[in-house]
Amino acid sequence: MTAILFLSLLVCFVLGMPIAFSLGVASVTTLQFGSNLPLTLAAQRLFTGTDSFPLMAIPFFMLAGELMESGGISRRLFDFAHAIVGFVYGGLAMVAVVAAMFFAGISGAAAADTAAVGAVSIPAMIRKGYKKGFAAAVQAAGGSIGVIIPPSIPMIIFGVVGGVSIGKMFMGGFIPGLLIGGGLMATSYFLAKRAGYEKDAFMGFRAILRTFWGALWALLMPVIILGGILGGIFTPTEAAVVAALYGLVIGFLVYRELRLRDLPRIFARAAIATSTVMLLIATANIFGWILTAERVPQNVAAYLVTLSSSRYVLYGLILICLLIVGTFMETSASLIILTPVFLPVVEKLGIDPVHFGVVMVTALAIGMLTPPLGICLFISCNIAHIQLSEIIRYITPFLVIMIAMLVLITYVPDLVMVIPNTFAK
Helix, strand or coil: CCCHHHHHHHHHHHCCCCCHHHHHHHHHHHHHCCCCCCCCCHHHHHHHCCCCCCHHHHHHHHHHHHHHHHCHHHHHHHHHHHHHHHCCCCCHHHHHHHHHHHHHHHCCCCHHHHHHHHHHHHHHHHCCCCCHHHHHHHHHHHHHHHHHCCCCCHHHHHHHHHHCHHHHHHHHHHHHHHHHHHHHHHHHHHHHHHHHHCCCCCCCHHHHHHHHHHHHHHHHHHHHHHCCCCCCCCCCHHHHHHHHHHHHHHHHHHHHCCHHHHHHHHHHHHHHHHHHHHHHHHHHHHHHHHHHHHHHHHHHHHHHHHHHCHHHHHHHHHHHHHHHHHHHCHHHHHHHHHHHHHHHHHHHHHCCHHHHHHHHHHHHHHHHHCCCCCCHHHHHHHHCCCCCCCHHHHHHHHHHHHHHHHHHHHCCCHHHHHHHHHHCC
16 A cells, blocks of 8 residues: 555656645545545545644634735834844844744744735845845745744644644744744844945834834734733634734724725635645545554654664654755645654654654745745745746855754754743643
8 A cells, every 4th residue: 555655646746736636646546446445535534634623723823814914014013123123234134034033923824924024025125235036035034934933834733633732832933933033134144244235224212112113013913822822811723713803903993904895805815825725634634544554654663763772863864854855845744744754753762742843843944945845935036026046045044044943953952842841831
């Protein structure tokens, strides 16, 4: 069965079939020609794969992101970030990263983060004389933080597939997200200073207060989400509903940039984004069930343990594998397929599943910055109106610093676990 499964999947990839359909076709082909199991099993696994209460958080976080994006949030966050750091070398590049970090606390998705903030930041950087490739690279790198700083849709998927607390995952992603954001800002500073990009004048403390007041309601959303989860007021799924309702209230009654005629478009975009992810989860559930039935995760775990007796070496091998897979496979699909494979290995090594989940999501987020499947790269290039080849040399320093931060949080687990261990008893 395993040979038929992976051969069918490879053929689907070669034919250019979307990943969700590739997983489904490979799984059905395996059931039909490699086993005596009825095909009705495929329909059953499609349903059970999505029949999960925690997965309800995905459509509501998608909707919350769309509401906040359409309600003028990204512009206000950009203005506030500009007032804070716009006066240093590479200020606008640092503003793009800071604004992306703010928006990450709202959207939960890297693509939404890159598109929402990039629509404002990339044209602003280009007008200031920044190279288009550099501007696009900065925003792509900053947008990838959208799945690390909570809330995070990939963390929800990992939590559901691996049976790990989503609330603890959210708490664990906070410090790594800040570390990566700080590293990207430092890199932007040195690259901009070397390139001779001009810095803006300091706007003054009044401007900081004014832009802060304008962005206050947007900044409160991640505080409400994380505060509610940390305080035990609501679950991550309930937090997603609160976020969507909050976005509606702020967009209509506070910022007043949302109109009733905008709602059909917003709901449609959220529904399309949600259906794409849920279809992937459904078909990957069949694929994962076959892998489990064939004991592939257990065999991989047994093989990896024979390679070295050192947990550090094995963790490093898993890390390299995740970085490679993230380059060629979409993040959600990678999580659904690889979580059942690697989670037994890390648990056997005595590694906390929450720590591994944050590391895994971070490693796969780096794949969003590498061709051929770097979604953040493509979005940034589209906004900047450049070819992919023009961004490659500019993205390399940001990739290096992100990998360095990934290694740091991998081998210093307290950076991930200090908040979950403190608040989640």
